[in-house]
Amino acid sequence: MAMNPLQNSETTEAEGNGAASAAALPKKPKWSKIKSAGTAQSPLLGALMFAPAVLYLALIIGGPFVLAVLYAFSDVRIGSTGMHYVGLENFRSIIQSPSFITSLKNSFIFTFFSQVIVIVGSTILAVALEKKFRGRGLVRFLILLPWVAPISLGAIGWKWILDSLYSVINWVLVAVHLYKPFSAPMWLGEPHLAMASVILVQSWRLLPFSTVIMLAGLTAIPKEIPEAAAIDGAGFWRTLFQVNIPMMLPIINVAVLFGIIFTFTDMTVVYILTQGGPFDSTQVLPSYAYFTGILGSDLAAGSAVSLFLVPLLVAIAYFMLRVAHRAEVV
Amino acid sequence: MRKLTGGKVGGKVLLWAILIVFVVALAFPFYWMVITTFKQNSDLYDLNSNPFIFNAKPTLDHLKFLFGQTMFVRWLENTALVGVIVVAVTLLLSIPAAYALTRLTGRWGQRLGVVIFLTYLIPPTLLFIPLSRVISILGLQDTIWSVAVVDPSFTVPFSIWLLMGFFKSIPRELEDAAMVDGLTRFGAFVKMVVPISTSGILTVVIFTFTLVTQEFVYALTFISTESNQMVGVGIPIFLIRGDVYYWGSLMAACLIASLPIAFLYNLFLDRFIAGFTVGAVKG
Numbered sequence: 001m002a003m004n005p006l007q008n009s010e011t012t013e014a015e016g017n018g019a020a021s022a023a024a025l026p027k028k029p030k031w032s033k034i035k036s037a038g039t040a041q042s043p044l045l046g047a048l049m050f051a052p053a054v055l056y057l058a059l060i061i062g063g064p065f066v067l068a069v070l071y072a073f074s075d076v077r078i079g080s081t082g083m084h085y086v087g088l089e090n091f092r093s094i095i096q097s098p099s100f101i102t103s104l105k106n107s108f109i110f111t112f113f114s115q116v117i118v119i120v121g122s123t124i125l126a127v128a129l130e131k132k133f134r135g136r137g138l139v140r141f142l143i144l145l146p147w148v149a150p151i152s153l154g155a156i157g158w159k160w161i162l163d164s165l166y167s168v169i170n171w172v173l174v175a176v177h178l179y180k181p182f183s184a185p186m187w188l189g190e191p192h193l194a195m196a197s198v199i200l201v202q203s204w205r206l207l208p209f210s211t212v213i214m215l216a217g218l219t220a221i222p223k224e225i226p227e228a229a230a231i232d233g234a235g236f237w238r239t240l241f242q243v244n245i246p247m248m249l250p251i252i253n254v255a256v257l258f259g260i261i262f263t264f265t266d267m268t269v270v271y272i273l274t275q276g277g278p279f280d281s282t283q284v285l286p287s288y289a290y291f292t293g294i295l296g297s298d299l300a301a302g303s304a305v306s307l308f309l310v311p312l313l314v315a316i317a318y319f320m321l322r323v324a325h326r327a328e329v330v
Numbered sequence: 331m332r333k334l335t336g337g338k339v340g341g342k343v344l345l346w347a348i349l350i351v352f353v354v355a356l357a358f359p360f361y362w363m364v365i366t367t368f369k370q371n372s373d374l375y376d377l378n379s380n381p382f383i384f385n386a387k388p389t390l391d392h393l394k395f396l397f398g399q400t401m402f403v404r405w406l407e408n409t410a411l412v413g414v415i416v417v418a419v420t421l422l423l424s425i426p427a428a429y430a431l432t433r434l435t436g437r438w439g440q441r442l443g444v445v446i447f448l449t450y451l452i453p454p455t456l457l458f459i460p461l462s463r464v465i466s467i468l469g470l471q472d473t474i475w476s477v478a479v480v481d482p483s484f485t486v487p488f489s490i491w492l493l494m495g496f497f498k499s500i501p502r503e504l505e506d507a508a509m510v511d512g513l514t515r516f517g518a519f520v521k522m523v524v525p526i527s528t529s530g531i532l533t534v535v536i537f538t539f540t541l542v543t544q545e546f547v548y549a550l551t552f553i554s555t556e557s558n559q560m561v562g563v564g565i566p567i568f569l570i571r572g573d574v575y576y577w578g579s580l581m582a583a584c585l586i587a588s589l590p591i592a593f594l595y596n597l598f599l600d601r602f603i604a605g606f607t608v609g610a611v612k613g
Contacts, residue, residue: 047430052423147595
């Protein structure tokens with residue numbers, strides 16, 4: 001691969017940059033084995049170069065995260081000056097609130113069903129898109145639109161499609177005589193239909209993302225393996241379910257992990273389509289945190305609500321590290 | 331080999347049927363935006379007319395309204411300005427950091443890289459409540475600076491991750507050669523590594539810009555003045571007024587704001603996906 005392998009690059013660098021490499025010279029043997037042909041490290045310069053980014057992230061992510069925890073145990077409100085420790089008071093009151101219980105339940109329903117739809121849909125679509133065909137570029141662009149366009153704008157498109165009076169879906173339902181005029185479903189106005197609608201729109205949004213991830217996984221499967229299976233007499237379906245899909249499992253994991261995060265912690269679709277209504281039937285944790293903490297001015301209670309996202313995030317982070325670790329070891 | 335058997339033809343039909351169903355389901359809302367944008371109100375709000383076709387002459391009224399009577403253009407300008415600022419901040423923070431973590435700090439640098447990537451998973455909806463107070467204490471509330479300061483929090487981690495993958499693929503010999511020629515380590519980074527990383531850096535630029543336009547929660551929380559809003563929040567909040575919907579201009583706005591972003595993003599999508607799948611797909 002290397003056209004000009006500098007076998008002894010460490011000495012080369014020592015001549016060029018004595019100070020920096022001197023710091024890196026006492027290397028552990030394990031490292032030098034890994035980076036046998038590598039350029040010497042220089043931790044001091046390295047630290048200087050990544051410090052600004054790490055400092056910024058600590059300030060703008062770490063700081064607010066600590067604040068969110070502090071707020072959750074306090075009585076802070078928008079406009080209040082000081083704040084007092086109130087122990088578990090916020091948690092006690094939100095757990096007793098029916099809206100919170102509904103939001104918690106809805107968050108899981110919303111996440112679970114949209115992920116099922118996304119994984120099934122994107123697996124099918126990825127398999128269909130894998131082969132090269134004429135017009136593939138255009139098809140790909142159209143399929144990707146929901147993901148690459150800003151979601152708040154795509155969701156408004158759906159709000160119009162699902163309009164209570166002028167819904168094009170309802171016009172079709174009436175036209176084919178499934179419903180009488182003015183009695184067609186109120187997609188965003190009835191609790192179960194509203195939930196189904198936000199789930200479908202969220203799936204619509206994530207399906208392209210999941211599809212391209214799956215496609216990356218599918219194209220990475222060495223061609224010899226499905227070919228060998230075919231020679232051994234396995235048909236299309238058998239190859240798909242017993243060879244391709246099992247080999248895609250790591251990548252399906254990645255798609256699911258990201259999908260769960262992007263769904264469980266997002267409120268854009270819900271906010272635009274239903275604002276959590278009717279009667280909290282589509283309220284999810286993030287939107288409930290927004291309505292409580294920002295619109296309701298109760299920063300403390302809002303923070304307490306949003307902290308309920310943390311256990312799931314920790315679990316996802318753990319699984320991601322496992323995926324990354326496994327790939328590194330193998 | 332070339333002869334199409336019955337099974338093959340059936341397979342092709344099935345393939346195209348699947349593709350057509352998905353394309354229609356996924357792209358329909360955008361097609362609907364186009365139709366709605368150019369329809370007269372009398373046509374839009376008539377339950378008896380077929381909504382799929384133009385029953386009256388197409389009109390440019392909605393576009394005129396959008397550009398003449400609303401803050402739409404202002405929102406586009408705000409978003410573009412914030413996008414440029416966030417891109418600059420992201421590049422300044424993430425290029426050196428990614429290089430340092432890839433090349434200068436050994437194995438624990440890689441680990442720190444993974445930790446930084448994980449901060450990308452911390453969602454705005456966990457941080458927006460305390461941040462809203464921080465922003466108001468800083469006096470940035472209701473200004474575009476509020477999002478300009480906060481948005482790099484999700485663009486920097488992912489950009490560092492993308493660039494780390496990119497820097498890993500650059501042969502070390504290039505830097506070694508530069509340093510033999512008398513450049514310092516940092517000099518080799520600035521004069522050798524950065525210039526040949528143009529395509530990776532361009533990916534970060536596009537990625538950052540599209541993420542800024544897609545951001546919703548922070549802009550919704552921090553900005554309430556109509557003239558200071560970002561396009562992704564201004565359209566749903568200020569073009570929808572009570573129960574009166576200006577659907578024509580609303581759909582025109584969605585279409586105009588999303589298509590350029592969608593197009594740009596699409597061009598670079600494969601590189602972003604490579605970022606998401608590092609670790610799970612080898613090679």
